[in-house]
Amino acid sequence: MKKIIVPVAALLTVAAVSSARAQDVRFGLRAGANYSNLAGDIKNESTYNNKVGFLGGVMLNVPVLADGFLSVQPEVLYSQKGFENKPTEYTNLLGAKQKREGQVNYNYLDVPVLLKVNAGGFIVEAGPQYSYLISSNNETKYTTTPALGGTPSVTETQNKNDVSGLNRNELGYVAGVGYQADNGLNLSLRYTGAFSDFVKSDNNTYFNGDLSNARHSAFQLSLGYLLPGK
Numbered sequence: 001m002k003k004i005i006v007p008v009a010a011l012l013t014v015a016a017v018s019s020a021r022a023q024d025v026r027f028g029l030r031a032g033a034n035y036s037n038l039a040g041d042i043k044n045e046s047t048y049n050n051k052v053g054f055l056g057g058v059m060l061n062v063p064v065l066a067d068g069f070l071s072v073q074p075e076v077l078y079s080q081k082g083f084e085n086k087p088t089e090y091t092n093l094l095g096a097k098q099k100r101e102g103q104v105n106y107n108y109l110d111v112p113v114l115l116k117v118n119a120g121g122f123i124v125e126a127g128p129q130y131s132y133l134i135s136s137n138n139e140t141k142y143t144t145t146p147a148l149g150g151t152p153s154v155t156e157t158q159n160k161n162d163v164s165g166l167n168r169n170e171l172g173y174v175a176g177v178g179y180q181a182d183n184g185l186n187l188s189l190r191y192t193g194a195f196s197d198f199v200k201s202d203n204n205t206y207f208n209g210d211l212s213n214a215r216h217s218a219f220q221l222s223l224g225y226l227l228p229g230k
Contacts, residue, residue, distance in 0.1 A: 024063045024229045028184065031056040032222025036081040039193060041213040047088045048210075051103055053080025061116070061226055068118055073125070077110040081216050085140055095147030102140035106166075106198070106216070108133055112174045123178040129192060131170040131216075136163050165203035170216070171195050184226035193217045 037050040057077035064070040087101040112129040145152045176190030194215040199206050206212070 024066075024068075026061045026184065026226040026229045028059045028061065028224055028226035029057075030059055030075065030077065030188075030222050030224035032188075032220060034079060034081055034218040034220050036216065036218035037083055038211065038214045039217040040197065040215040043210040043212075044088075047086045047100075049084040049086050051082050051084045051105075053082065053105065055079050055220055055222055057110075059224065059226075071116045071118070073114045073116045075110075075112050075114070077112070079108045079110045079131070079218075081106045081108060081218055082136075092144075097145040097147075099143040099145075100140060102138075104140065105137040106133060107135045107137070108170075108216075110192075112192075114174060118180060121180055121182075123180055123186065123188065124176075125178070125188070125190075126175040127173070129172045129174050131172060131194070133163055133166060133168040133170070133198070136166065165200050165206050167196065167198050167200055170198060172216070176220070180226075184228065186224045186226070188220070188222050188224065190220040190222075191218070192220060 032055045034053040034055050035050055036053060038045075038048055042048065055077060057075060059073055059075040062072045062074075064072060082103060082105045084103040085101050087099060089097060089099045091097055109132045110129055111131070112127055114125040114127040116123060116125040142155045143152050144155070172192060172194040174190055174192045176188050178186055178188035180186035194217070197213055197215055199211050199214060201212075204212060
């Protein structure tokens with residue numbers, strides 16, 4: 001938890017030190033969806049498809065210029081990332097045919113700090129992001145047909161707790177565009193990516209080693225609302 005609290009506290013301090021414009025600081029809410037997949041050097045890349053996940057949390061808009069043209073906006077968001085397993089068939093070492101399908105969810109706490117330009121309501125924003133992996137949920141189903149024939153067996157995997165082979169801390173970036181109305185309602189389209197792999201370097205068995213050099217990426221569409229300032 002310390003790894004979460006320290007960066008969050010540091011980012012929210014941006015608002016506290018802006019006492020000269022304290023009356024213009026605005027608190028807000030954001031909710032939307034991630035359209036996520038994997039980036040990087042991925043083996044058998046065609047077997048990993050995009051998936052949709054929830055995105056939501058809070059934000060704090062701190063003006064840098066009095067006219068609101070430039071501001072800093074830290075956010076704390078719950079973000080579901082991951083991928084779907086395209087139904088894939090292959091033969092294992094014993095000659096049995098296996099079919100893999102399902103999806104994997106990675107539940108993150110994202111803390112982006114965005115530099116935001118507001119040109120008459122049209123928004124351009126970009127900045128760094130710290131992410132912490134809260135949990136993962138592997139919902140993969142394996143159907144195995146014996147090499148000599150017979151009745152296929154089905155194994156369903158759903159492990160919500162084992163993240164020991166994953167890097168829980170992640171640094172990345174966010175960039176996007178949007179529109180903000182005078183009443184504080186805003187719509188944002190963003191792209192977010194990571195600088196580092198999310199599978200530990202010594203974990204060569206995760207998804208048969210396909211994801212050893214994989215990074216998270218996602219397009220985000222969200223609706224936000226900034227409450228009126230003091």
